[in-house]
Amino acid sequence: MRLPTRGGFLALAGWGHLAALTVLELFLLVEPTAVALVTGELVGRLAQGVARKDAALGGIGTMLALLGGLLVTGNVLRSASRPLAERAGRRIDAAVREELTARVLALPTLDRVEDAALQTELTTLRSPLLTWTDEGVGAAAVGRFRARLTMAGLVTAMLVLSSVVWWWGPATAAVALLLSRYRVRMWRTFFHVVSGTMPAALRGRVWSEMQSDSRDAKEVRIFGLNGWLERHAEENIADAARRVVEARVALLRRELSVFLGWAATASVVYVAVAVSGEVSVGRVAATIGAVSAMFVISMSDRTEDLAEVAAPAVEAITRVRALAPGLRPPPRPDGGGGGEITLRDVHFGYGDVPVLNGVTLTLRPGEVIAVVGVNGAGKTTLAKLLTGQYAPRAGTVATEPTTYAVYQDFNRYELSACDNVRIAAPQATREQVEAAARAVDATGLIDRLPRGWETVLSPKYDGGGDLSGGQWQKIALARAALAAACGARLLVLDEPTANLDIEAELEAFDRIREVRGEAAVVLISHRFSTVRKADRIVVLSGGRITEEGTHGELLAAGGEYARMFDLQARQFKESA
Numbered sequence: 216m217r218l219p220t221r222g223g224f225l226a227l228a229g230w231g232h233l234a235a236l237t238v239l240e241l242f243l244l245v246e247p248t249a250v251a252l253v254t255g256e257l258v259g260r261l262a263q264g265v266a267r268k269d270a271a272l273g274g275i276g277t278m279l280a281l282l283g284g285l286l287v288t289g290n291v292l293r294s295a296s297r298p299l300a301e302r303a304g305r306r307i308d309a310a311v312r313e314e315l316t317a318r319v320l321a322l323p324t325l326d327r328v329e330d331a332a333l334q335t336e337l338t339t340l341r342s343p344l345l346t347w348t349d350e351g352v353g354a355a356a357v358g359r360f361r362a363r364l365t366m367a368g369l370v371t372a373m374l375v376l377s378s379v380v381w382w383w384g385p386a387t388a389a390v391a392l393l394l395s396r397y398r399v400r401m402w403r404t405f406f407h408v409v410s411g412t413m414p415a416a417l418r419g420r421v422w423s424e425m426q427s428d429s430r431d432a433k434e435v436r437i438f439g440l441n442g443w444l445e446r447h448a449e450e451n452i453a454d455a456a457r458r459v460v461e462a463r464v465a466l467l468r469r470e471l472s473v474f475l476g477w478a479a480t481a482s483v484v485y486v487a488v489a490v491s492g493e494v495s496v497g498r499v500a501a502t503i504g505a506v507s508a509m510f511v512i513s514m515s516d517r518t519e520d521l522a523e524v525a526a527p528a529v530e531a532i533t534r535v536r537a538l539a540p541g542l543r544p545p546p547r548p549d550g551g552g553g554g555e556i557t558l559r560d561v562h563f564g565y566g567d568v569p570v571l572n573g574v575t576l577t578l579r580p581g582e583v584i585a586v587v588g589v590n591g592a593g594k595t596t597l598a599k600l601l602t603g604q605y606a607p608r609a610g611t612v613a614t615e616p617t618t619y620a621v622y623q624d625f626n627r628y629e630l631s632a633c634d635n636v637r638i639a640a641p642q643a644t645r646e647q648v649e650a651a652a653r654a655v656d657a658t659g660l661i662d663r664l665p666r667g668w669e670t671v672l673s674p675k676y677d678g679g680g681d682l683s684g685g686q687w688q689k690i691a692l693a694r695a696a697l698a699a700a701c702g703a704r705l706l707v708l709d710e711p712t713a714n715l716d717i718e719a720e721l722e723a724f725d726r727i728r729e730v731r732g733e734a735a736v737v738l739i740s741h742r743f744s745t746v747r748k749a750d751r752i753v754v755l756s757g758g759r760i761t762e763e764g765t766h767g768e769l770l771a772a773g774g775e776y777a778r779m780f781d782l783q784a785r786q787f788k789e790s791a
């Protein structure tokens with residue numbers, strides 16, 4: 216991976232691309248002046264030839280060939296210039312994306328990834344509000360580079376003018392630079408107006424897209440939101456559009472004044488040429504050409520000169536680099552020895568809020584442990600510490616490098632059914648995937664999909680399929696079964712079966728038990744009918760493990776577990 220040093224984004228385009236772009240841009244900048252010179256020379260010779268009635272106008276053929284060559288090459292290179300610049304910009308953006316991804320992946324724990332400041336910067340970088348041109352830092356870096364090169368074109372045109380009358384060159388170049396600076400300022404004003412309208416435009420877009428988005432469709436229809444959404448979309452978009460149109464009109468007015476400024480300057484030069492009788496026809500043509508070249512160069516797109524265009528992105532990248540300084544992922548946690556997974560006096564919290572206050576727990580290979588506790592007791596947090604995704608603030612965690620977890624909010628990938636299971640162990644064969652599905656009784660649902668295992672699990676795709684909440688949970692359980700079959704030493708099941716009916720949950724749990732092999736299983740569930748089957752149950756309360764034992768032992772102890780179990784059992788009896 217090529218990484219930028221000290222913010223040098225341009226180098227990320229690759230030296231080959233930059234060299235090609237430099238040669239091409241320089242040619243294009245010098246070309247108008249060269250055309251002017253050759254035209255001048257050609258006109259001069261023609262005029263001399265005609266005046267002397269000279270039939271053999273020496274060198275005319277060569278001049279014409281040169282002029283033709285310049286014009287043809289100029290046109291060909293002009294059409295290659297933009298794609299090359301865009302490609303260089305995209306290469307820079309790709310390298311930056313690669314670097315930032317590597318940095319986030321290198322963060323040792325999930326809490327560092329979840330860090331609000333980091334997420335804000337990453338969201339900024341993904342936001343369409345980032346730059347008004349919707350371009351990344353690449354386009355801005357290449358744009359600025361090209362803007363710097365235009366100086367070469369200006370110097371060439373200036374030298375040609377000075378060769379006629381020495382002070383014409385610097386005088387006209389000074390006017391060109393002044394007008395250029397003025398244009399940068401007026402584009403900056405325009406940029407700020409357009410940037411200011413972006414939040415409204417984006418809001419309008421969101422409201423507008425909600426009307427047709429399939430995810431929002433059910434609420435939009437049931438609440439009759441269509442008219443309301445349309446009104447909000449229109450208000451926001453119309454307001455943004457009005458402000459942009461006003462800014463554009465102001466911009467056009469200023470462009471016109473710049474144009475008039477140029478016309479006045481050119482007129483002064485042309486009048487000066489006209490009154491200086493000593494200048495040849497060729498020189499006159501060259502002068503006109505050089506002034507035109509300066510005009511074209513200084514009227515070129517100035518948005519690229521604006522540091523503001525890429526400033527939010529550059530600042531966000533700089534902050535991501537500070538928040539995620541590493542580039543290589545840390546080694547996976549080492550086993551606790553003898554296959555045991557241990558937490559010793561573990562403390563953890565989010566920000567200033569403590570969640571775990573001294574948890575000590577040992578999991579033995581093949582053991583099934585259930586963790587229970589009220590909402591917010593810290594069960595998911597404990598699971599994340601067990602899988603090494605959070606580092607404890609105090610105490611020690613010795614866990615296995617090969618863990619797999621199914622959370623309540625497991626990912627539903629827009630991939631085939633097969634890949635949706637295989638994601639738990641990418642090296643797994645199709646046979647292993649099918650065996651895992653059989654293990655958790657998920658083959659029936661696969662058979663009903665239009666293309667079986669190859670069906671993409673999203674209705675957004677042609678021939679794609681959708682699954683119910685419970686069916687998705689079976690896919691998630693199949694992932695856990697596959698991970699166990701492929702050697703995972705710890706399986707965490709964090710309420711993976713909340714959408715299954717009780718019978719299906721019990722069966723799924725029994726099946727996971729069967730396929731777990733040497734893996735320790737941690738089950739987090741609010742359903743005591745499943746929890747009671749665990750080898751050991753721990754109760755988490757007030758950030759500590761307050762009870763620990765088998766179902767029978769905990770019932771006999773008559774503590775919080777017994778109370779919670781009774782409550783649930785009574786409700787079942789009452790509703791039966």
Ligand SMILES: Nc1ncnc2c1ncn2[C@@H]1O[C@H](COP(=O)(O)OP(=O)(O)OP(=O)(O)O)[C@@H](O)[C@H]1O
Pocket residue numbers: 329565570588589590591592593594595596597
């Ligand atoms: N990423 C987070 N940032 C800040 N606070 C969090 C975060 N995740 C959880 N918390 C807080 O930590 C506490 C424990 O949350 P946790 O999800 O571990 O509880 P839980 O026992 O799994 O709850 P539930 O049974 O509702 O799933 C809660 O008060 C929760 O609000």
